[in-house]
Amino acid sequence: MRIAVLGDVHGNLDALKAAYGAALSARVDRIYHLGDLGGYAPFVNEVADFIKEHGIEGVQGNYDYNVALNSKHCGCKYEDPVQADIAERSFEWTKQHTSDKSKEFMKSLPMVLSFSVNDKKVLLFHGSPHKNNIYWYEDRPEEFFLEMADKSHADVLIYGHTHKPYRRDIKGKVFINAGSVGKPKDGDPRACAAIIEITKNSVNSEFLRVEYDVEKAASEIIKSGLPEDLAERLRQGK
Template sequence: MRIALFSDIHANLPALEAVLAHMDTQNLDAVYCLGDLVGYGTWPNEVVAEIKKRRIPTIAGNYDEGVGLASPNCGCAYKTDAEKDLGQQSIDYTNSIVTEETRNYLRMLPRQIRLTFMDDSKPENKIEVLLVHGSPRKINEYLFEDRPEKSFLRLLEEADADFLFFGHTHKPYHRTLAYEQDGQTRYRHAVNIGSVGKPKDGDPRAGYVILELTPESTLTNPESLKVEFVRVAYDVEKAAQAIEASPLPNEFAQMLRTA
């Protein structure tokens, strides 16, 4: 089974279209979106319309929650007053242009999706997969790669997740976390799937993840479960110039160019 997961489009339609076109070539069995469809870009309604048209199961990000509730607060963490001012311009602009149809869709998105994979002939190989935006505890909690291993393991155990997929930081990574159970070494996995429309890892290309499971996949052998990070080039200038032609701060355009 091949499952694609993507997140943090942030109203960047050219990036989303490029990712979806690439997914169409990947022989996928399922596709999931982990939220933050809107904010910072110029196409919030168009991005939502594309997700709806394809009937992609989607959870809410913190930005979706804020816009869905017509709130002036996106639940973002800004480090400086200058960043806070830019962020305020973003959510004010997004709130001013979204349609009621878009707002209603965002407001009704679920906060989590759980997937259970089990071969009835091998019940010991059951794999629990949890999809969230920030963390299992909070929609806007940042799970950075340098989080201590014990803290990550405790978080996944409390969430009953063998695989935790999330976004929000816009920085992709895969942590494999070993633990002992019934005399065996088993593994949990924490996977940040990066960002489609606003990467922050120095690579301006759109990103998503493919999880591949087979009948031989087991939690005792991390090599039997494949997580592939995919990067897709798109027309960054089209997205950047659309921002520059809008009331949004030009700083957002430069962020797309430099990631």
């Protein structure tokens, strides 16, 4: 079985369209998303509609949950006070501009999706199987990886939230962070889509990096009234 996983779109419709097109070209059987549909870029409702219209199944991110419930805080971690201010303004903007229909959709997303392929249990979630705002970076200790796999009885774990793609293989378990479609933070501004092929004996994966008009997306951020710094970070992939 061959799947595409689209992580953290964050209101970036053109990046989503590009990543979706690349997934179709990769001739996958199914396409999934990993939540965080809005925030940092303006097209939260359009992204939600696109995902619904194209039947892309997926999970709820911390941003979805907190936007849908009109929470005070998005559940994100801030690196410094300036970033905290930008993130707060983005979260307020997104809560105000997300339609009730989109909020209902976000509320309805499950925390976890799972299915089996050739006796391998595949689990999709946003941050961790039990909490959607855990930053699960590549350099966490092996014990953390194995604990997550053991607790959820999963063989292949696929998640996002950090916006930095990676794969680790530990004791027969496969851990794939699918990166971010609409707001990469690994220095590469292109959209990221993970293509994962699960067979009886192997799990093959690759991260497609997909070109789209980043400059147009940056200018739409500025036009929307979101903090201008977000446009520059999009250009730099950070």
